[in-house]
Amino acid sequence: MQRRSIRKFKEELLTPDETRMILEAGLLSPTSKNRHSWEFIAVEDKEMLIRLSHCKPQSATFIADAVLAVVVAGNPLESDAWIEDASIAAINMQLQAEELGIGSCWVQVRNRSYTDLLSSGDYINELLQIPMPLEVLCVIAFGRKEKEKSPASLDSLHWEKVHIERYLLKS
Helix, strand or coil, rough: CCCCECCCCCCCCCCCHHHHHHHHHHCCCCCHHHHHCEEEECCCCHHHHHCCCCCCCCCCHHHCCCCEEEEECCCCCCCCCCHHHHHHHHHHHHHHHHHEEEEEEEEECCCCCCCCCCEEEHHHHHHHHHCCCCEEEEEEEEEECCCCCCCCCHHHHHHCCCCCCCCCCCC
C-alpha cells in the first residue's frame, strides 16, 4: 500500500548499505527453475544517469534526477521465463527500497523505442556495453523522495478484476 511511483528525488545519495540491500533484494528473488536468468547493472554516475534518461524520449527524463538506476536485463537463452524472473526481481528491489524509505519508479524498456530505427533496449545495450543475448526489461530509478505520496486507497481497488472459482463476465 505504501509503495508508489516516485519521479522526483532529492540530490542526497543513498548509503552503500542501502544500495547493497536493494540489490540483495533483486538477487534474493525467486526464479523459474532456479536459473537466475537476470543481470543487474547499477548506475550511480551522474553523467551516465543523464544519458540513461534519454532511453525513452519524454517518459524517462526523471532518471537523470535519480541517484541510482538499476538496469534489469535477462537472458532468454538461460530461461524462457526471463521476463517473469526479471520482473519479480525488479519489484523486489522496489519493495525493499520502500521499506528503506527510498522512492523508486519503473521505466519500461522492453518493446519500447528510442527512435523509429532504434529500440530503447538497443540504446541501453550500446550505452552500457551489455552483451548479447541479454535483453533489457526495465530501468528502476531510485532516490530519496522529494515529497511523500499518500498510500494507495483501498476504496479504488478494482475488485471487478477478481474472480472466485471461475471467470464470470460482469455486466
